[in-house]
Structure formats: structure tokens, C-alpha cells
Amino acid sequence: MEILVLLGALLLLLLLGVPVAYALLGSALAIFLVIDIPLVVAVQRMAAGISVFTLMAIPFFIFAGDLMYRAGIADRLVQVADAAFGRVRGGLGLVDVGASMMFGAVSGSAIASASAIGSTMVPLMKDKGYPADYAVNVTVTAAVVGLLIPPSHNMIIYAAASGMGVSIGDLFLAGIVPGLLTGLMLMLTTWIVARRRGLPRGIFPGWRKFLRALVYAIPGLMTGVIIMGGILSGIFTPTESSAIAVIYTAIVGALVYRSLGWKGFAEAAQKSVRTASMVLFIIAAATAFGFALALLEVPAQLAALIGLMTDNPILTLLIINIMLLALGTFMDMAPLIVITTPIFLPVAVEVGVDPVHFGIILMLNLGIGLVTPPVGSVLFVGSAVGKTPVPILVKTIWPFYMTLIVALGLISFVPALSLALPQAF
Numbered sequence: 232m233e234i235l236v237l238l239g240a241l242l243l244l245l246l247l248g249v250p251v252a253y254a255l256l257g258s259a260l261a262i263f264l265v266i267d268i269p270l271v272v273a274v275q276r277m278a279a280g281i282s283v284f285t286l287m288a289i290p291f292f293i294f295a296g297d298l299m300y301r302a303g304i305a306d307r308l309v310q311v312a313d314a315a316f317g318r319v320r321g322g323l324g325l326v327d328v329g330a331s332m333m334f335g336a337v338s339g340s341a342i343a344s345a346s347a348i349g350s351t352m353v354p355l356m357k358d359k360g361y362p363a364d365y366a367v368n369v370t371v372t373a374a375v376v377g378l379l380i381p382p383s384h385n386m387i388i389y390a391a392a393s394g395m396g397v398s399i400g401d402l403f404l405a406g407i408v409p410g411l412l413t414g415l416m417l418m419l420t421t422w423i424v425a426r427r428r429g430l431p432r433g434i435f436p437g438w439r440k441f442l443r444a445l446v447y448a449i450p451g452l453m454t455g456v457i458i459m460g461g462i463l464s465g466i467f468t469p470t471e472s473s474a475i476a477v478i479y480t481a482i483v484g485a486l487v488y489r490s491l492g493w494k495g496f497a498e499a500a501q502k503s504v505r506t507a508s509m510v511l512f513i514i515a516a517a518t519a520f521g522f523a524l525a526l527l528e529v530p531a532q533l534a535a536l537i538g539l540m541t542d543n544p545i546l547t548l549l550i551i552n553i554m555l556l557a558l559g560t561f562m563d564m565a566p567l568i569v570i571t572t573p574i575f576l577p578v579a580v581e582v583g584v585d586p587v588h589f590g591i592i593l594m595l596n597l598g599i600g601l602v603t604p605p606v607g608s609v610l611f612v613g614s615a616v617g618k619t620p621v622p623i624l625v626k627t628i629w630p631f632y633m634t635l636i637v638a639l640g641l642i643s644f645v646p647a648l649s650l651a652l653p654q655a656f
Contacts, residue, residue, distance in 0.1 A: 252515075262527070280569070293510070296343045297506075298480040299484075300346070302483060302485075302491045306351055308348075321430040324424075331374055332380060335377025342608060349616040353616050362430075364628075365430070371613035375413075384510075395580075397587060398587070409648050457479060514569055517565070521569055547578065549643075558571065585650060599636070603632075
């Protein structure tokens with residue numbers, strides 16, 4: 232009965248259009264009233280949920296990502312990718328994916344990637360004769376790759392929510408191969424769709440222009456190298472690396488590219504504070520909701536239910552994937568990580584799934600949810616950037632969507648893709 236009250240209150244609030252964070256908190260308060268728990272417990276759990284040292288990295292990485300956008304790093308990455316892939320049929324689509332992968336490696340945010348790369352690539356592709364739906368679909372699905380290629384603040388949220396001491400450095404390493412694999416698969420799909428739709432090809436600008444674009448882009452690309460190099464060498468922790476990223480990006484934007492002034496810095500700081508506040512409040516509310524789930528023993532009951540259905544590791548992981556994909560279509564990523572990690576991670580570990588491997592599975596699962604209606608925040612960002620209605624996008628997004636599903640299957644059932652690098656280092 233209590234579980235129905237909790238989930239019913241959450242569903243009702245979401246249907247009424249209440250923001251996700253308030254819906255999570257409101258449903259948690261409702262169940263506390265029903266089972267006679269002081270409401271101050273909700274405040275205590277919210278405070279405990281965000282009083283985690285590793286979460287300090289989130290506002291810094293968000294700040295660094297916004298600085299990268301304002302410093303023009305996204306434009307320089309597009310120039311490199313254009314010089315490399317522009318001559319292929321549908322080459323601007325490949326440029327889009329390649330630039331999103333490189334930007335993801337220095338921002339770690341799907342929404343930031345869709346906004347930064349999309350605002351450059353979508354108008355350019357439309358001007359060159361590419362259909363708007365193709366341009367936007369490539370942009371939004373490529374943005375998901377940024378969730379896998381480190382650094383990714385969502386991996387930090389997962390590490391904090393796991394309760395198993397999962398290493399953020401291991402998660403960062405684990406995302407590299409799956410991220411590259413998913414990006415290459417999207418490139419292949421982009422090329423195939425371009426051939427079938429007869430999209431135009433560009434002209435190779437010559438090696439001199441390619442090398443010049445690459446040299447100009449290197450300072451921006453070095454952000455990811457410095458972060459991972461510093462973590463692996465032990466010079467600084469993953470949390471400290473986020474602050475290093477802000478300092479380095481500010482220096483590159485102000486002194487190297489000379490495109491970041493005090494006004495842009497202040498605007499980036501202001502926007503980052505707002506964004507980080509929203510993310511942390513969502514995490515806090517989701518922690519209170521997760522505590523309510525734990526009180527009602529939902530994780531244990533779900534584990535028992537899955538155990539009754541099957542004890543096969545492959546089928547168990549398949550069931551978890553299906554559940555996560557379904558949940559990802561209705562809620563945003565950050566609260567889902569906090570809520571679902573304590574529920575599904577113990578079940579996955581019970582059948583032999585490594586917590587680091589499961590983190591990568593979770594990232595891609597919920598990333599696919601970001602481009603799936605009815606919530607699909609990244610899909611809506613792409614729709615706004617490309618000025619194309621979501622129903623039109625959904626009609627032609629399925630080849631890219633299926634590519635992400637195939638990549639999810641490979642990553643889920645071939646653990647070596649995620650664990651080879653963490654084990655090597």
C-alpha cells in the first residue's frame with residue numbers, strides 16, 4: 232500500500248507538470264506522513280545527499296564546459312572535423328559526430344554538447360542542403376557520446392550514489408573505449424543514411440588547412456589530456472581535476488584564443504551557479520526519495536522479483552536494461568542515477584557485474600533516455616536549435632536510436648570494453 236502511495240504521488244505530480252525535483256520531494260514527504268516519520272528527516276537526508284566531497288566536482292565541470300563554449304573551443308573542433316571528414320558524402324554529419332566526441336571529451340555534458348555543437352553545425356548543415364531533421368538527429372544522438380568520454384559529471388554522481396566506493400578514475404577510464412566505439416558506430420550510421428538520402432559531399436581543403444585547424448584546436452583538446460593525465464599520474468584527484476579544468480580553460484580562452492573576456496567569464500560563472508544549483512537540488516530531492524524507497528524495501532523486493540524471474544546473469548542484465556530504458560523516457564538523468572543506482576547496482580553485482588562496468592551501462596541507458604520522448608531534454612534542445620518540431624525528428628531518428636541500442640548491447644554483454652583500461656592501469 233505504501234509503495235502505491237509513493238509511486239502514485241510521484242506520477243500524479245509529474246502529470247500535473249510539477250518539476251521533477253519537487254515531485255520527488257513531494258512524494259517522499261507524502262510517504263513520510265503516511266508512515267508517521269518526522270518531516271525533518273527529509274531535510275536531513277537531502278543535506279546528507281549533497282554533503283559528499285566528490286560532488287564538488289560537478290559545479291566546476293559545469294563551469295569549465297560553459298567556459299569552453301564561450302572560448303570558441305567548439306568552433307575550432309568543428310573546423311578540425313570538417314577538414315578531416317568534410318569531403319565524404321554526408322561529411323558534415325560525420326563532422327558533427329566527430330566534433331561532439333571531441334567536445335564531449337572536454338565538457339562531459341550531453342546538453343552542453345547539443346547546444347554548443349548544434350548551434351554551429353545545424354545551421355551550417357541546413358545552409359549546405361542537408362535536411363533539418365537529419366542535422367538535428369545526428370547532433371542529439373552524438374551528444375550522448377559525451378556522457379561516456381571522460382570527464383563526465385554524471386559518473387561522479389554515480390560514484391557517490393553507489394555506496395560501494397567506486398573509483399571515479401576507473402569510471403573515467405572505463406568510458407573511453409565504449410565512448411569511442413559508440414561514436415564510430417554513429418559515424419557509420421550517419422554515412423549510410425547520408426548515402427541513402429543522397430546528401431551532398433564537401434571538398435577536402437588540403438593538408439595545410441587540416442594541420443592548421445588541428446594546431447589551433449590542440450590547446451582546447453589538451454583539457455581532457457591534462458585531466459586524465461593528472462588523475463592517472465596521481466598529481467591530483469578527480470575532484471581537484473575539475474578545478475584544474477576551470478583554470479586551464481580560462482587561461483586558454485583568455486590568453487591563447489583571446490576570445491574570453493571578463494564579461495564572458497562572469498556570465499559563465501552566473502549560468503554555472505544556476506545550473507549547478509538545479510543539479511544539486513535534484514540530487515538532494517532524489518536522495519530523500521531514495522531513502523523513502525529504502526524504507527519501503529523496494530530494492531530488496533525488486534531484487535527478489537527479478538530473482539524469481541531468472542537467475543541467469545544475461546537475462547538479469549537484459550531486464551535491468553529494459554527497465555532503465557523505460558525509466559529514462561520519463562525522468563531526467565541526474566535524479567535517475569541517484570534513485571536507480573541503489574536499486575539495480577546490488578542486483579547487478581549479485582550476478583557478477585562489476586560496479587564500474589555497470590556504471591557505464593547506466594550512463595548509456597539513461598543517455599538514450601535524453602533523446603527519447605516524452606522527456607528527452609537533449610532532443611528538445613536539438614529541436615530548439617534546429618527549429619524543427621519533435622514529431623518530425625522522431626519519424627527519422629530511428630536509425631541513430633537503434634545504433635545506440637546496439638552499442639548498449641555490446642557494452643552490456645562484453646565487459647572487457649569497459650574494464651580493459653581500468654584493469655590495465
